[in-house]
Amino acid sequence: xxxxxxxxxxxxxxxxxxxxxxxxxxxxxxxxxxxxxxxxxxxxxxxxxxxxxxxxxxxxxxxxxxxxxxxxxxxxxxxxxxxxxxxxxxxxxxxxxxxxxxxxxxxxxxxxx
Amino acid sequence: xxxxxxxxxxxxxxxxxxxxxxxxxxxxxxxxxxxxxxxxxxxxxxxxxxxxxxxxxxxxxxxxxxxxxxxxxxxxxxxxxxxxxxxxxxxxxxxxxxxxxxxxxxxxxxxxxxx
Numbered sequence: 001x002x003x004x005x006x007x008x009x010x011x012x013x014x015x016x017x018x019x020x021x022x023x024x025x026x027x028x029x030x031x032x033x034x035x036x037x038x039x040x041x042x043x044x045x046x047x048x049x050x051x052x053x054x055x056x057x058x059x060x061x062x063x064x065x066x067x068x069x070x071x072x073x074x075x076x077x078x079x080x081x082x083x084x085x086x087x088x089x090x091x092x093x094x095x096x097x098x099x100x101x102x103x104x105x106x107x108x109x110x111x112x113x
Numbered sequence: 114x115x116x117x118x119x120x121x122x123x124x125x126x127x128x129x130x131x132x133x134x135x136x137x138x139x140x141x142x143x144x145x146x147x148x149x150x151x152x153x154x155x156x157x158x159x160x161x162x163x164x165x166x167x168x169x170x171x172x173x174x175x176x177x178x179x180x181x182x183x184x185x186x187x188x189x190x191x192x193x194x195x196x197x198x199x200x201x202x203x204x205x206x207x208x209x210x211x212x213x214x215x216x217x218x219x220x221x222x223x224x225x226x227x228x
Contacts, residue, residue, distance in 0.1 A: 004155075006155075009153070034216075036219075041221070041222070042221055042222070043117070043203050043205075043219030043220050043221050043222055044156070044203070044219045045219070046216040046217070046218075049216075089155060089156060091156075098144075098163065098209065099144040099146075099161075099163070099207055099209055099215065099217070100146075100158065100161060100171075101158075101217060102158075103148075103155045103156040103157070104155050105153055105154060105155040106155050106156075
């Protein structure tokens with residue numbers, strides 16, 4: 001049972017345009033959400049997070065939106081840069097589960113120059 | 114430099130030959146975890162540990178063992194590897210919180226091939 005789903009295995013955008021990566025979850029106990037970025041031959045690195053008490057969190061070019069009623073979150077990258085090309089993982093945690101994270105399948109983002 | 118290290122980075126072995134993948138962190142983190150990454154399945158948790166001598170199963174623990182004798186080390190043991198354990202493995206660590214709101218730091222990964 002995949003509790004966190006990223007339905008798009010890949011996304012391709014032009015440099016300078018907006019990248020939108022989507023994530024859906026089923027477990028209503030999740031109350032904290034994170035995005036990790038992964039380059040080839042490296043481990044995932046934390047990018048941005050959002051608590052369930054908020055609906056938006058922004059950090060530079062990266063913004064995460066949370067729609068709790070739809071159990072949906074999205075990561076917006078604007079403007080996209082070729083260096084943003086990586087696999088992006090959505091992850092979720094629940095206060096009742098301590099530090100455990102549940103990850104989605106990942107989306108490969110390619111930003112074309 | 115704060116980091117999580119894993120060894121080896123690449124390993125080819127044969128079915129049934131016991132192996133250990135080491136993981137070490139220098140950030141004094143209580144929480145450590147092992148994940149495997151497979152195409153189309155994302156990162157799945159194998160085992161985790163909330164402190165020394167405290168370990169618990171994740172989502173896919175079958176065929177794996179772990180130990181946490183020291184705070185900094187969290188080795189992953191495959192007693193009798195099988196081809197379905199061919200995967201990319203990541204170790205991660207973080208401070209321990211009640212809500213998972215501490216950033217998890219990942220090691221560089223260990224690519225394992227079981228023939």
